[in-house]
Amino acid sequence: VTEQTLHHHLLLGWLGLSALVLPLLLSVAAPYGRHARSGWGPVLPARLGWFLMELPALAVVPLCFLVSPRAPGLPELVLLGMWVLHYGHRALVYPLRLHAGSRPMPLTVAAMAFFFNLGNGYLNGRSLAVLAPLYPTAWLLDPRFLSGAALFLAGLALNLHSDSILLGLRRGEDGGYRIPEGGLFRLVSCPNYLGEIVEWSGWALSTFSLPGLSFAAWTVANLLPRALANHRWYRRTFPTYPPERKALLPFVL
Ligand SMILES: NC(=O)c1ccc[n+]([C@@H]2O[C@H](COP(=O)([O-])OP(=O)(O)OC[C@H]3O[C@@H](n4cnc5c(N)ncnc54)[C@H](OP(=O)(O)O)[C@@H]3O)[C@@H](O)[C@H]2O)c1
Secondary structure (H helix, E strand, C coil): CCHHHHHHHHHHHHHHHHHHHHHHHHHCCCCCHHHCCCCCCCEECHHHHHHHHHHHHHHHHHHHHHCCCCCCCHHHHHHHHHHHHHHHHHHHHHHHHCCCCCCCEEHHHHHHHHHHHHHHHHHHHHHHHHHCCCCCHHHHHCHHHHHHHHHHHHHHHHHHHHHHHHHHHCCCCCCCCCCCCCHHHHCECCHHHHHHHHHHHHHHHHHCCHHHHHHHHHHHHHHHHHHHHHHHHHHHHCCCCCCCCECCCCCCC
């Protein structure tokens, strides 16, 4: 079996798995952050957990390029830059920005995310660096690349801005949860998740690839159920929660 065939089969399995994970997470909220509960085994400090579980995503894709027998073209390098921009922040900067009193992360959650990032990094990185044909340089002017990259950057900006608002909420004296205000929080409970979904949908479009599509599908499978769970939690916890606010999609859901 060639790696090309193996990669393709893994990819189809990976896409199928995302369709199973969605209903699973709709019935069981992943037990970290506000949904943390006992019975999920040992925990790690949140900062260490985020760093360890996101590190494979940051490391594996550049590594795929480093060990590749072929030289990347400019489009591959730009796409690699987009990936490193997101994961450089997520693995190295975001953990440091977390409040020191953030809820600890169960080892099981960190381990699942670690293996997800390893698999997702391999599928996307190996495809870009070795297995898929090189993009022609003109791909950088193709409407699919341009609109995908614009979505990626807009999603990244929304994700960063919304996470900054959330991280700022803990600077209060009691250190508890608050109702977030400002930015797209005016319309939805989880604009950070909306930003992340827009970002990886943009990645799917700008790579126009099955690995890109599978990552976007996994992001929806992870974050749509969590946005619904967070929204229900906000409504339960704060009687004055703005009634017009939706969970994830402004005016819709
Ligand atoms: N691509 C993917 O599949 C994927 C999966 C998961 C997460 N992510 C991304 O990772 C980032 C973090 O995700 P997350 O699920 O941890 O987000 P989150 O639940 O919104 O929490 C983000 C941070 O803000 C704090 N926080 C949240 N709501 C708060 C409130 N109302 N008052 C005070 N503090 C609040 C949290 O504290 P606590 O931790 O103590 O609750 C945490 O430190 C997001 O950008 C998300 O998009 C991506």
